[in-house]
Amino acid sequence: MLLADLPHGMFCRQGGVSAPPFTSLNLSYGVGDRPKDVATNRQLIKQCLGIEHLVSAMQVHGDRVLVADETISKDTEYAGADALVTNQRGVGLLIQQADCQAVLLHDPVRAVIAAVHNGWKGSVLNIIAATVQLMQARFGTDPTDLRAVISPSLGPCCAEFVNWRAELPASLHRHQVKENCFDFWAVSQEQLIAAGVRSEQIDTAGICTVCNQDFFSYRRATKEQARPGITGRCGSVLMLPAIGMQKVPVL
Helix, strand or coil: CCCCCCCEEECCCCCCCCCCCCCCCCCCCCCCCCHHHHHHHHHHHHHHHCCCEEEEEECCCCCCEEECCCCCCCCEEEECCCEEEECCCCEEEEEEECCCEEEEEEECCCCEEEEEEECHHHHHHCHHHHHHHHHHHHHCCCHHHCEEEECCECCCCCCECCCHHHHCCHHHHHHEEECCEECHHHHHHHHHHHCCCCHHHEEECCCECCCCCCCCCHHHHHHHHCCCCCCCCEEEEEECCCCCCCCCCCC
16 A cells, blocks of 8 residues: 555544434534534544544635644644645644545655545646645655555546536546546546656545445435435545654554
8 A cells, every 4th residue: 555654544434423414423513513523533533543633624625735834733624725734743634525535645755745635626726736736845845756545535437517518627528437427536646647646656545435335425415315415524634653653554
């Protein structure tokens, strides 16, 4: 595994304390779940991976990238961002998902990590490129050193866009796999390579969160409820381990 040396996890929806329809490991404060249950679920993640401080963002499907720097002294959720970067050890970066991708990046040479919330709007904006560029400018990352993993997310089997001609730029149209359906895993792979990441250093989970009931899915919930989906958010997390930290099992 490309991130085998880092404590990280791409968590399913099981193993938490939230009640329906957020059953049970919902990690988002923004979907209507009880805040104390979300806090407990996040604490479970921290304990699982040995995280000292957990950093997340109120994701907005944009391309803003933030750096979690040495001022981090507690759990923090930033407003209005979709990618997080840090070189601070013991700080976990959390992406919240219900069909969107988490793209996790590790520069083992400069000891820098990034976590990107990448839905279809993020693909249109190419937030992956923005994140790699910030890592280069702020930390001196050479993109050829990066390891990248694309999480469980909306698969080409279920990525239907009826209005794709208006929503997706022409550069993404070649990733259409059948009528109105697109392969956004391939889009992210292409954007990572264009940003300088080597193809052999990109791994894709290949699990569709709509098809797999173990994950929260906004699209599945919307279909089942016949209204905008009320559901929880899974989490993808990675961390630079503290010096001397015992290796944590990878999930």
